[in-house]
Amino acid sequence: MKRSSALYLLITASLAIPGTAFSQWQWKDANGRTVYSDVPPPPSIPDRAILAAPGRMAGAYRPLETENAKADAKPGPAGGPRMQAVSAKTRPDKAADADEAFRERRDARIKADLEAATKERDQLARDERCQQLRNYATGLSAGVRVSRSGADGAPVRLNEDERSAELARTNDSINQQCSS
Numbered sequence: 001m002k003r004s005s006a007l008y009l010l011i012t013a014s015l016a017i018p019g020t021a022f023s024q025w026q027w028k029d030a031n032g033r034t035v036y037s038d039v040p041p042p043p044s045i046p047d048r049a050i051l052a053a054p055g056r057m058a059g060a061y062r063p064l065e066t067e068n069a070k071a072d073a074k075p076g077p078a079g080g081p082r083m084q085a086v087s088a089k090t091r092p093d094k095a096a097d098a099d100e101a102f103r104e105r106r107d108a109r110i111k112a113d114l115e116a117a118t119k120e121r122d123q124l125a126r127d128e129r130c131q132q133l134r135n136y137a138t139g140l141s142a143g144v145r146v147s148r149s150g151a152d153g154a155p156v157r158l159n160e161d162e163r164s165a166e167l168a169r170t171n172d173s174i175n176q177q178c179s180s
Contacts, residue, residue, distance in 0.1 A: 026052040043099060130178035133170055140167040 027041045028034055028049040035041070041050060140146060140163055147155040158166060 024052065025050070025054065126177070130174065133174050133178065137167060137170045137174060140170060 025037045025040055026034060027045050028051065029045070034051070040053075145157055146163065146166070147157045150156040
């Protein structure tokens with residue numbers, strides 16, 4: 001391959017880098033690990049731990065200053081204002097309201113999901129119990145030998161009258177618990 005062809009290939013490859021590579025957030029988490037994400041870091045991450053933000057190169061991130069921070073800013077080493085971290089307390093009310101609204105929606109969704117899962121689990125348990133009752137009733141009506149434990153723990157087989165009474169109780173249970 002000629003040197004000029006390799007140069008053109010290199011230039012073409014560098015221009016083909018997608019713009020999404022520059023729309024990533026980068027920060028250090030509480031454990032010191034570098035995190036890359038396409039969403040901003042959580043509010044618990046201090047601004048000094050943010051390494052890059054979308055549209056800025058690594059190390060070029062500067063937190064937004066509030067009006068109070070601008071007034072209280074002392075001159076930095078280059079004569080410009082010294083950057084101060086914006087804490088959650090000094091964030092604008094809109095951001096705090098948005099965070100609170102997000103938490104409320106998330107909590108409501110989690111609660112609804114939990115209620116739906118509980119309802120589904122209860123319905124599955126009910127369906128299983130109904131199927132067991134129906135199987136038992138089918139066995140009783142088919143004449144399958146059924147026994148109970150006696151007072152001493154020994155099996156005692158049901159006679160025809162006891163079988164009929166047991167079948168009636170089972171059918172009543174099916175009608176009460178399994179009617180939809």
